[in-house]
Amino acid sequence: MLKKTFRCAQGIADVSLWFVMRGASGALIDKSVEARNPAIEGGVRVVELEDSACARVEALQQELERIAKINAACGTTATVFILTRNRQEKHLPEGLTPAVFDDLTERFVPRGLVVLHQSLHGSKGLGADYVVIAGLDAGTGGYPRDRVQEPLLELLLPAQKSQNEEERRLFYVGLTRAKREVTLED
Structure with a gap:
């Protein structure tokens, strides 16, 4: 069982562990994970925004901008990483397009940021200094996904105790x- 994380700050480890370790019954599974370097401060921020394409782009x-200011001091x-459920344009959250990601990437290079758009699945095994998970509002492109799983996939994948088990992971x-x-x- 993993007891030490080498990637993230303790605050992130605490929140992510709490979230993923919730069992189907809602009971918390007892497990602790310590950050290898507790001197790294950091945590999880939640930004609520209006449900519109313009608001989503503006918030991003x-x-x-906020991250660039913090990083300028360093x-x-x-x-x-800007993470979305999918990278396919038809599944991106409203207002976020490949052109928006390209513009943000170019705009923030002179400010000392390397901005990359990834899918949640595509980010496995990778790491970044900062992560923005965009488009968390529920829907087919959001989180949790409200689309019913394909019947063929249900036959191929092992049965899950909870509908949201894979979503939590x-x-x-x-x-x-x-x-x-x-x-x-x-």
């Missing part, structure tokens, strides 16, 4: 990609 820009380049992946801080945009 403001969050990157004088180094920081990596930022996927969300855990997104949370634990960050070394310093995670922002959840809902």
Whole structure:
């Protein structure tokens, strides 16, 4: 059983562990995980926004501005993952398009940020200084997904105790990609 995390700050480890370790009954499974370097401060921020395409893009820009200001004090380049459920344009949260991600990437390079758009699945095994999980509002492109699983996949995949079991694990992946801080945009 994993007892030490080498990637994220203790605050992120605490929140992600609490979330993923909730059993189907809602009871918390007892497990502790310590950050290897407790000197790294960081945590999880929640940014609530209006349910509109413009508000989503504006919130993402403001969050990157905030991160750029924090990082400017360090004088180094920081990596930022913007994570969405999917990278396919038809499944992106409203207002977020490949063109928006390209614009943000170019705009923040001079500010010391390397901005990369990834899917939650695609980010497995990777890490960044900061992570912004965008489009968390429920729906087919959001979290948790409201779409019924394909019957063929149900036959191929092992049975799950809870409908949201895999959703919790996927969300855990997104949370634990960050070394310093995670922002959840809902």
